[in-house]
Amino acid sequence: DVKVTQSSRYLVKRTGEKVFLECVQDMDHENMFWYRQDPGLGLRLIYFSYDVKMKEKGDIPEGYSVSREKKERFSLILESASTNQTSMYLCASSLYGGSGSPYEQYFGPGTRLTVT
Amino acid sequence: KNQVEQSPQSLIILEGKNCTLQCNYTVSPFSNLRWYKQDTGRGPVSLTIMTFSENTKSNGRYTATLDADTKQSSLHITASQLSDSASYICVVSATGAGSYQLTFGKGTKLSVIP
Numbered sequence: 001d002v003k004v005t006q007s008s009r010y011l012v013k014r015t016g017e018k019v020f021l022e023c024v025q026d027m028d029h030e031n032m033f034w035y036r037q038d039p040g041l042g043l044r045l046i047y048f049s050y051d052v053k054m055k056e057k058g059d060i061p062e063g064y065s066v067s068r069e070k071k072e073r074f075s076l077i078l079e080s081a082s083t084n085q086t087s088m089y090l091c092a093s094s095l096y097g098g099s100g101s102p103y104e105q106y107f108g109p110g111t112r113l114t115v116t
Numbered sequence: 117k118n119q120v121e122q123s124p125q126s127l128i129i130l131e132g133k134n135c136t137l138q139c140n141y142t143v144s145p146f147s148n149l150r151w152y153k154q155d156t157g158r159g160p161v162s163l164t165i166m167t168f169s170e171n172t173k174s175n176g177r178y179t180a181t182l183d184a185d186t187k188q189s190s191l192h193i194t195a196s197q198l199s200d201s202a203s204y205i206c207v208v209s210a211t212g213a214g215s216y217q218l219t220f221g222k223g224t225k226l227s228v229i230p
Contacts, residue, residue, distance in 0.1 A: 004159070042205070042222040043160075090159050104150075105218070107159030 003027070004108035006091050012114045019078040021111050023091030030096035032074035033105065034058075034066060036087040043090065049074055050096060081115045088112050118143040120208050120221035128227045133196055137224045139189040139206035147211040151180050151191050154203045154223070163191070163204075196228045 007022035045058030152160035206221040
């Protein structure tokens with residue numbers, strides 16, 4: 001079974017802190033993703049990576065950065081946390097998809113981040 | 117703009133009853149449609165993926181249908197169980213976007229009560 005793990009289930013940080021969210025997958029997937037999920041808004045893509053050291057902005061990249069130094073690990077960084085970044089953060093991974101490929105995205109359990 | 121609309125927003129049914137969740141989309145050009153189940157406080161888990169040529173796909177008590185002409189999909193749950201209480205998310209992928217250009221619906225929250 002594919003396993004996607006996230007470093008923390010719950011995290012509480014103060015405004016202005018630098019926050020690192022870690023995600024690890026064990027299936028040698030090329031693609032990795034970071035989403036945030038807010039009530040009434042659904043899942044929104046922050047960043048994704050299709051290879052080591054490669055990244056692409058998603059729909060809401062402002063205030064976030066990412067790092068992918070190893071294939072299995074994808075980190076989301078909040079440079080200076082703000083209260084509007086309080087949310088559920090979900091990591092996912094998948095095989096590389098060509099045109100129209102229906103490759104499955106496997107999600108981690110999520111990190112509920114609260115910024116006070 | 118690509119959009120996925122789900123209805124109803126929420127639904128309460130009695131254990132043992134059937135229900136159907138709806139998904140309408142305007143994603144183009146269409147590649148595939150996925151249904152996910154998300155338990156409270158957990159990540160989504162895939163139920164089905166359907167490509168353009170598939171109009172029905174089952175996973176146990178879950179049956180998804182796809183009408184690519186009308187751009188509609190439904191998820192039918194048979195003989196509901198308390199463990200079916202969750203949010204169900206419809207996700208549509210556009211051709212040429214690989215597996216990373218997905219449009220997510222906001223989900224239908226299903227509550228199954230005894």
